[in-house]
Amino acid sequence: MIEFINVSKQFREGIWWGQKKNVQALHDISLQIKEGTCFAIVGESGSGKSTLGKLLIGLEKPDTGQIMFQGSNLHEADRQKRQLLRRDMQIVFQDCYSAVNPRMKIKDVIAEPMRVHFQYSAAEIKEKVKQLLEAVGLDEEAGEQYSHQFSGGQLQRITIARAISIQPKVIVLDEVINSLDVLVQISILKLLKRLQHELNLTYLFISHDLHAVKLFADEVAILDKGEIVDCAHQVKHFDKLTHPASRRLIEAQLPIVPQLAKEEYPVKKGLYVS
Structure with missing residues (x-):
């Protein structure tokens, strides 16, 4: 459904009266997201996760590369076509x-x-x-x-x-549970999973919460300094990732509360609002 092809994005950083410099937010990003799945982007703060989501829904434009949605280039379509494409994509922000x-x-x-x-x-x-x-x-x-x-x-x-x-067909979930307490996080993930099944939604799930990713996502990519450095095409293999950035994230996890373990909320069987 969605394909990023060699996408890069730079920003100018600095105060208006001082010297500015280019910051490489994303570099040569290529990935594919299948219809009806939840694809997670995980990384440390400043790794470029939110920029990737904004590029997908059109809030930012890539400097180089292509973003394809159902065979159409999002940033080369005419105004009418672009409006129709963007109607199919929405975003839910953290704040x-x-x-x-x-x-x-x-x-x-x-x-x-x-x-x-x-x-x-x-x-x-x-x-x-x-x-x-x-x-x-x-x-x-x-x-x-x-x-x-x-x-x-x-x-x-x-x-x-x-x-x-x-x-919509696609929803970008940009750190949607990070500001909520643990029990509310679970209820929101249940709601999102139910809606995904009922409406055949595709999710781009941006997070640094590895517990939520394991509960919720189908595939995961690790973003580090604007580059995809590791991937797991099945989220159950997440702990086997070997890149140093992946290991830092895995080793930094806090122990999960026992009653919120995945066995009690099996995503593959469907999550429902209580």
Whole structure:
């Protein structure tokens, strides 16, 4: 479904009155993501993980290389084609509070993408917002509230509802559980896995939480200083990776809480909202 072909990206770094320098965020990235799978990108802070996600959904443009989506080059398509392609891709950010307009009611937050991309009537949008809230485990009354009235876990559910509102094929999950406590993390992963099965979604899961990656992902690539240095085509082989960057991440893991072990939440059997 998705293919990165020799993709590189540089940024200019420095204060406006001082000397600036080029920073190589990504260098010669090539990878493939299969339809209906969860592909994890793992790396230390500053390794280029979020830049890769932003390139995929069009928030940034590569300096060199191609990003193909279902056979089409995302950055060479005309404006109309690009809009259709980008409708099929959404992103859920780590900071759910910054991702939501605090002046908008939640029903309007969720409805906004539908108003942009579809010509639904007001009655249709109201019904779809209700269905989306139910799909992420929230009541219809939540639509009348504002973002500050929700916990981080609840608000992340709302941003997920907004992401799936226009029926995308791909969702970039950029550190979506890192700011949440452990039990809420598990409930969000359950929700995402259920939605993946029900909607046939493809995920690009960006994280440095190896426990979550093992629970959630199908394949994993290790990013270090803007380069892919290691891959596991089956996440169960993650611990066998040998590159020094992979070993640093593996050895830095905190012990997992026993009751949250993978055996209790087997992803392959499906995860469901409790």
